[in-house]
Amino acid sequence: MADTTRNAHADLDAVSGQTTTGHSWDGIKELNTPLPRWWLWTFYLTILWSIGYWIVYPAWPLVSSHTRGLLGYSSRAAVAEDIRQLEARREQQAAVLRTADLEQIRNDPTLLRLAVARGKAAFGDNCAGCHGLGGMGGNTFPNLTDDEWIWGGKLADISTTITHGIRWDQDSNSRMSQMLAFGRTGTLKPAEIGTVVEYVRSLAGLDVANGADLAAGAKLYAENCASCHGDQAKGNQDLGAPDLTDAIWLYGSSRTAMVDTVTNGRGGVMPAWSGRLDPETIKALTVYVHSLGGGQK
Secondary structure (H helix, E strand, O other): OOOEEEOOOOOEOOOOOOEEEEEEEOOEEEEOOOOOHHHHHHHHHHHHHHHHHHHHOOOOEOOOOEOOOOOOOOHHHHHHHHHHHHHHHHHHHHHHHHHOOHHHHHHOHHHHHHHHHHHHHHHHHHOHHHHOOOOOOEOOEOOOOOOOOOOOOOHHHHHHHHHHOEOOOOOOOOEOOOOOOOOOOOOOOHHHHHHHHHHHHHHOOOOOOOOOOHHHHHHHHHHHOHHHHOOOOOOEOOOOEOOOOOOOOOOOOOHHHHHHHHHHOOOOOEOOOOOOOOHHHHHHHHHHHHHOOOOOO
16 A cells, blocks of 8 residues: 655655645655646636626526626527528529529529529439439439430420429329330230340440341331331430430340330339429529530520
């Protein structure tokens, strides 16, 4: 056990020359080293500062409230004021967009910057979950940055798509189309589906299976597919029928994916945003999507 003693009087330490507190542990004396004066004065100033803070700002809790302070400052009120000012600025911007049509916005550099900035924010909040932050899309979700549009890429076309959605049964003006399930309904037999798939692959410049009967595939295509996709398979934006010759495939270009498409049909859904976003935001979204690189004039 350590031998702890308490000296009756403090003395000077022979090594450091510093006074001691009079305590020693196992012969080791405790030096009485005061804090630096600058530190003490700083500490005292912080005490004075805290007293001033208590007086000037809200500080002490009361039974049902708190002291208000001489300035009457409230962080909650400050945030509320910041939000009010932000909403006021947004309302000014919305008023400008509200009175301008899409062509005016596109042709006016100031309005265009305003719409793109607002549209980018709205896109990140509402559209990026499916189309990606950059609008590049993915499997089953269209790429908005290329120049391939199923329903048209003009400003008016994009606005209609955003406003009313695609195959959205809650909007009577939603874009509607349906690719038939040729295999599931028995319209085409599995062998015939394989034949027409090889023919479509040849139109898109994809590899074709050895021995594929492209003439038979062309006949099947003309009888079952040309009414929507066109005789040259260039698609029809009025019907939402994609171009089959550009090798841009929403559901994949593998044989398995193509056979599945012809067998079971396709019918992706996009919600209508007219009931969720105000008209100004839809305008801004339209201009932003159009500006991503694939918009048509």
